[in-house]
Amino acid sequence: MTHTDLSSPIGGLSNGVMVASGLEGICVTRTRLSRVDGQKGRLVIGGFPVEEIAPQARFEDVLHLLWFDRLPLPDESESLRRSLASERVLPAATLALLRAAAERATPHMDALRMAVASLSLAEDHPGDSSRAAQLHRAQALVARFPTIVAAYARLRRGFEPVAPDATLPHAANYLYMLTGERPDVDLVRALETYLNTVVDHGMNASTFTARVIISTRSDIVSALTGAIGALKGPLHGGAPGPALDMVFAIRDRAARSGHSLVDETESWVREKLVAGERIMGFGHRVYKVRDPRAEVLGAAAARLFEGVGDRELYGIVRRVEQVVVRVLHEHKPQRRLETNVEFYTALLLHGIGLDSDLFTPTFAIGRAGGWTAHVLEQIDEDRLIRPDAIYVGEDRHWNAA
Numbered sequence: 495m496t497h498t499d500l501s502s503p504i505g506g507l508s509n510g511v512m513v514a515s516g517l518e519g520i521c522v523t524r525t526r527l528s529r530v531d532g533q534k535g536r537l538v539i540g541g542f543p544v545e546e547i548a549p550q551a552r553f554e555d556v557l558h559l560l561w562f563d564r565l566p567l568p569d570e571s572e573s574l575r576r577s578l579a580s581e582r583v584l585p586a587a588t589l590a591l592l593r594a595a596a597e598r599a600t601p602h603m604d605a606l607r608m609a610v611a612s613l614s615l616a617e618d619h620p621g622d623s624s625r626a627a628q629l630h631r632a633q634a635l636v637a638r639f640p641t642i643v644a645a646y647a648r649l650r651r652g653f654e655p656v657a658p659d660a661t662l663p664h665a666a667n668y669l670y671m672l673t674g675e676r677p678d679v680d681l682v683r684a685l686e687t688y689l690n691t692v693v694d695h696g697m698n699a700s701t702f703t704a705r706v707i708i709s710t711r712s713d714i715v716s717a718l719t720g721a722i723g724a725l726k727g728p729l730h731g732g733a734p735g736p737a738l739d740m741v742f743a744i745r746d747r748a749a750r751s752g753h754s755l756v757d758e759t760e761s762w763v764r765e766k767l768v769a770g771e772r773i774m775g776f777g778h779r780v781y782k783v784r785d786p787r788a789e790v791l792g793a794a795a796a797r798l799f800e801g802v803g804d805r806e807l808y809g810i811v812r813r814v815e816q817v818v819v820r821v822l823h824e825h826k827p828q829r830r831l832e833t834n835v836e837f838y839t840a841l842l843l844h845g846i847g848l849d850s851d852l853f854t855p856t857f858a859i860g861r862a863g864g865w866t867a868h869v870l871e872q873i874d875e876d877r878l879i880r881p882d883a884i885y886v887g888e889d890r891h892w893n894a895a
């Protein structure tokens with residue numbers, strides 16, 4: 495019996511056909527939504543550099559930019575804000591499902607995935623495939639993500655969900671539904687900066703998943719349900735919780751041992767690497783330099799921690815980052831493992847007051863904007879995504895006994 499290595503790297507040749515493992519470097523479509531320059535460390539969202547648009551724009555305006563390819567006029571901005579606010583309420587069956595999930599302590603991303611799938615129940619005209627109907631579905635889905643995440647977070651903690659407040663914008667209302675209190679303006683600005691920063695990012699795994707699903711002429715609920723499943727993995731959107739856990743573990747170890755933070759970080763990272771583990775919040779498939787989103791979120795965290803946050807934690811995070819990057823460079827000098835978006839996501843969302851199990855669901859709230867915009871692009875493209883694979887199994891014959 496022959497054994498074939500199925501993990502052939504990019505460029506491995508079989509029968510004269512190139513195998514791009516992990517589809518690395520393969521362009522599958524054209525998009526006007528975002529441009530990721532991995533060599534220069536630049537990200538452009540809807541034509542704007544991320545560092546310009548993310549800290550300044552309202553999230554609803556970024557959604558308008560992605561869905562309609564231009565920033566809204568003031569009355570359009572207000573009208574989109576109102577129409578999103580009017581879609582926030584969940585079907586009763588979705589709430590019942592969230593209650594059942596909370597009783598079983600289902601992880602937050604699984605609850606979000608199940609709840610989003612159940613939003614087909616809110617579909618009035620499932621057969622209508624007009625552009626207007628698809629856009630309306632996209633908007634209703636984006637509007638309901640925060641309601642699901644906040645309701646579930648409260649149910650998990652033994653509290654009743656807080657009904658959405660239609661007078662509040664998207665980000666502020668999310669924080670309101672989590673706490674029942676109208677949020678501080680600095681926290682809302684920090685959250686909006688985060689949502690804008692992560693709203694879209696080229697052909698990442700979850701966006702690709704959504705596009706594959708809709709390319710079969712399936713429906714938007716299915717596309718977003720699949721995208722959530724792809725996002726939750728630790729190699730994609732599941733990294734910020736573990737990244738913050740790492741910072742806390744190193745800080746506590748330094749406090750116990752009396753060693754410096756630098757020494758403890760160095761030994762912690764080396765132990766993980768020897769054990770064959772990856773350091774969460776570092777490395778990226780496309781970026782060969784520091785992820786530009788880390789810069790934007792780091793600056794937002796600095797502003798937030800200046801006002802209301804734990805400045806000591808901010809300093810610890812900066813020092814841990816420097817040591818991790820140095821040790822990773824020694825570990826893989828060819829690979830250039832730099833800080834990615836998740837490291838500062840963790841710090842910023844923690845500063846906003848979110849528990850770490852809400853980090854990835856909050857990522858999904860932002861990315862839902864990009865997913866829906868890609869789904870609409872893919873509907874226009876209307877081309878089935880269907881790559882090839884090289885068969886490397888045995889050739890067998892069925893011999894009747």
Ligand SMILES: CC(C)(COP(=O)(O)OP(=O)(O)OC[C@H]1O[C@@H](n2cnc3c(N)ncnc32)[C@H](O)[C@@H]1OP(=O)(O)O)[C@@H](O)C(=O)NCCC(=O)NCCS
Pocket residue numbers: 516728729730731733771772773774775776777778779780826829831834835836
């Ligand atoms: C993001 C990520 C999946 C990109 O990976 P990729 O482009 O597929 O890179 P590969 O998996 O091919 O990794 C290349 C090598 O670098 C190593 N590597 C990559 N990221 C690493 C990390 N964060 N820590 C330690 N080693 C890492 C891999 O183990 C691999 O080593 P090997 O060649 O000895 O097997 C990867 O960097 C990672 O797992 N990072 C940690 C998780 C994370 O932060 N995810 C959020 C991404 S925004």
